[in-house]
Amino acid sequence: xxxxxxxxxxxxxxxxxxxxxxxxxxxxxxxxxxxxxxxxxxxxxxxxxxxxxxxxxxxxxxxxxxxxxxxxxxxxxxxxxxxxxxxxxxxxxxxxxxxxxxxxxxxxxxxxxxxxxxxxxxxxxxxxxxxxxxxxxxxxxxxxxxxxxxxxxxxxxxxxxxxxxxxxxxxxxxxxxxxxxxxxxxxxxxxxxxxxxxxxxxxxxxxxxxxxxxxxxxxxxxxxxxxxxxxxxxxxxxxxxxxxxx
Amino acid sequence: xxxxxxxxxxxxxxxxxxxxxxxxxxxxxxxxxxxxxxxxxxxxxxxxxxxxxxxxxxxxxxxxxxxxxxxxxxxxxxxxxxxxxxxxxxxxxxxxxxxxxxxxxxxxxxxxxxxxxxxxxxxxxxxxxxxxxxxxxxxxxxxxxxxxxxxxxxxxxxxxxxxxxxxxxxxxxxxxxxxxxxxxxxxxxxxxxxxxxxxxxxxxxxxxxxxxxxxxxxxxxxxxxxxxxxxxxxxxxxxxxxxxxxxxxxxx
Numbered sequence: 001x002x003x004x005x006x007x008x009x010x011x012x013x014x015x016x017x018x019x020x021x022x023x024x025x026x027x028x029x030x031x032x033x034x035x036x037x038x039x040x041x042x043x044x045x046x047x048x049x050x051x052x053x054x055x056x057x058x059x060x061x062x063x064x065x066x067x068x069x070x071x072x073x074x075x076x077x078x079x080x081x082x083x084x085x086x087x088x089x090x091x092x093x094x095x096x097x098x099x100x101x102x103x104x105x106x107x108x109x110x111x112x113x114x115x116x117x118x119x120x121x122x123x124x125x126x127x128x129x130x131x132x133x134x135x136x137x138x139x140x141x142x143x144x145x146x147x148x149x150x151x152x153x154x155x156x157x158x159x160x161x162x163x164x165x166x167x168x169x170x171x172x173x174x175x176x177x178x179x180x181x182x183x184x185x186x187x188x189x190x191x192x193x194x195x196x197x198x199x200x201x202x203x204x205x206x207x208x209x210x211x212x213x214x215x216x217x218x219x220x221x222x223x224x225x226x227x228x229x230x231x232x233x234x235x236x237x238x239x240x241x242x243x244x245x246x
Numbered sequence: 247x248x249x250x251x252x253x254x255x256x257x258x259x260x261x262x263x264x265x266x267x268x269x270x271x272x273x274x275x276x277x278x279x280x281x282x283x284x285x286x287x288x289x290x291x292x293x294x295x296x297x298x299x300x301x302x303x304x305x306x307x308x309x310x311x312x313x314x315x316x317x318x319x320x321x322x323x324x325x326x327x328x329x330x331x332x333x334x335x336x337x338x339x340x341x342x343x344x345x346x347x348x349x350x351x352x353x354x355x356x357x358x359x360x361x362x363x364x365x366x367x368x369x370x371x372x373x374x375x376x377x378x379x380x381x382x383x384x385x386x387x388x389x390x391x392x393x394x395x396x397x398x399x400x401x402x403x404x405x406x407x408x409x410x411x412x413x414x415x416x417x418x419x420x421x422x423x424x425x426x427x428x429x430x431x432x433x434x435x436x437x438x439x440x441x442x443x444x445x446x447x448x449x450x451x452x453x454x455x456x457x458x459x460x461x462x463x464x465x466x467x468x469x470x471x472x473x474x475x476x477x478x479x480x481x482x483x484x485x486x487x488x489x490x491x492x493x494x495x496x497x498x
Binding site for chain 2: 082089092102162
């Protein structure tokens with residue numbers, strides 16, 4: 001479904017990605033795990049076409065994303081829903097307008113009643129009640145904002161959902177809730193998920209496939225168990241800090 | 247040297263931003279509902295400051311003009327001189343400066359906050375062009391509202407001058423009105439309104455650009471708003487000088 005081939009990207013003298021090869025199967029959840037500055041977000045921005053690679057390419061459903069421009073790229077982006085690190089909800093809009101936004105912009109002929117029905121349906125997927133519809137994002141807790149953000153990402157039924165650091169800055173209970181939400185979205189809707197994270201516990205919980213990014217390269221990839229047994233020195237060090245705590 | 251190069255680069259980027267705005271302005275989907283919201287924010291929201299300042303500008307202009315002209319025995323010309331100053335110069339320039347303070351700073355802060363909280367990136371990933379959705383309505387609304395606010399400034403400024411001139415300075419009403427009619431021609435009013443149209447585009451583009459390109463959290467948003475207000479105020483004055491040199495210099 002997503003295939004990253006020999007991806008290279010530099011910003012000035014700073015080489016951020018140094019040849020990434022990665023495949024994410026349809027309906028699975030792939031977590032890109034890595035520390036700060038390892039290039040995780042840059043990799044995700046290539047997948048959704050926000051950045052162009054210096055070398056290499058990205059295929060999504062056999063569509064070569066870096067070759068697309070203008071309306072074609074806009075159309076290709078409808079394959080994705082994205083959940084941002086800090087939710088990135090539009091704070092001048094209510095929950096109803098936030099969640100309805102991608103759908104309304106995709107098809108402006110949909111009636112207000114139908115939009116509301118679809119929004120309520122997606123809020124149920126993320127366990128939110130209809131009563132939140134008139135609220136504005138600042139009136140919601142961090143966890144609720146994350147759920148609204150996921151509902152917004154899912155509203156147009158995209159086959160792929162991207163999560164950018166979904167558990168950063170959340171308390172343990174909310175973190176667990178967000179993890180369950182990612183697993184639930186995959187199971188209930190069958191979406192393919194790509195998660196960018198530095199949260200080892202969450203990554204092992206939600207991932208079907210893990211890729212550890214280090215210094216612009218994939219240091220280890222495979223099932224969580226395969227990555228756990230990796231002999232790569234950085235991966236061992238990165239994971240040991242957490243496993244020792246358990 | 248580096249600062250000059252950065253400033254030139256920045257100006258170039260803003261020109262590309264302006265071209266991008268133009269490109270997206272003529273491309274569907276059109277969103278009149280967003281333009282109306284911005285017209286209310288820029289226009290209706292600025293009515294109080296424009297009415298207040300225009301009235302008092304007219305009042306002090308009349309008193310100052312009366313002070314000077316009475317010495318020449320020409321106080322009958324106070325109404326005409328105030329009206330022509332307002333129509334050609336003060337109404338468009340002062341309206342622009344007040345709207346920069348009232349609405350330009352708000353535009354820059356709002357877009358800057360949306361940028362640093364990734365709301366603009368989110369919009370882009372939802373297949374919605376942020377320039378078309380956020381910038382175009384603000385530019386169109388500014389183009390519509392700047393001339394209207396300038397006309398309000400003209401009318402209330404003259405009303406202030408009339409009240410001061412007739413009832414406080416005791417200028418005879420006949421010459422006051424007659425010299426206004428002879429001195430001020432429709433082309434003077436259109437001169438000011440046309441200028442306000444240009445000011446509207448300049449202010450909206452600069453404040454939108456500053457907000458749109460903000461970075462670095464809340465501190466960055468604050469800096470971009472300051473830069474937006476300073477840059478657009480200076481730009482208004484520079485454009486005004488250029489416009490007057492071209493039009494008055496050529497006798498228009």
